[in-house]
Amino acid sequence: MRNSACRYLQSIYKLRIKNNNVHAIDIAKYMNYSKASVSRAVKNLKKDEYIKVDKDGKINLTSKGYEKAKSIEDKYSFFYNKLIGMGLDTNIADSDASSFAYNISCTTFNKLKEIF
Numbered sequence: 001m002r003n004s005a006c007r008y009l010q011s012i013y014k015l016r017i018k019n020n021n022v023h024a025i026d027i028a029k030y031m032n033y034s035k036a037s038v039s040r041a042v043k044n045l046k047k048d049e050y051i052k053v054d055k056d057g058k059i060n061l062t063s064k065g066y067e068k069a070k071s072i073e074d075k076y077s078f079f080y081n082k083l084i085g086m087g088l089d090t091n092i093a094d095s096d097a098s099s100f101a102y103n104i105s106c107t108t109f110n111k112l113k114e115i116f
Contacts, residue, residue, distance in 0.1 A: 006102040007031070008041045009050060012059060012112050013069035034043045075101035075109050082116060 011031050015022045028038045042059065045051045050065030061069055079100040083093035104112075 001068070001102075003099075003102045005041065005045060005048075005050075006068075007098070008038075008045060009061075009065060009069040010072045010076065010101075012051065012061060013066070013073055016061065023057050024059065027059070056058060071106065072101050078109075078113065 001113055007028065008031075011027055012022055015026055016029055019026070022053070024035065024038045027042075028035050031038070042051065042053065043067070046053060049062055050068060052060050052062055054060070074095050080093050080097035083096055084090065088096070
């Protein structure tokens, strides 16, 4: 899965926690992306069966999408907190935690959690 798709899934996951009704416009505002970019991403996530969009445009994570988004968010939170704990600037910690979360395998992540 590409990093951009991971970013979208993570954003949908976070928005769903705050509000049960998530639409493409909510994602665009949250991520500060254009509606066209979000529309393309939603189309691809839907095609890959990570999300479903109902007749009113409400976006829901499928079980596959939820599991992937939760995994990404768990990894992100772990790395972000560790990096902040090391004294890194929040912007750097955010960027690096995202990179780690989107690219590290679950096997490696679980080993790191055992160590730290």
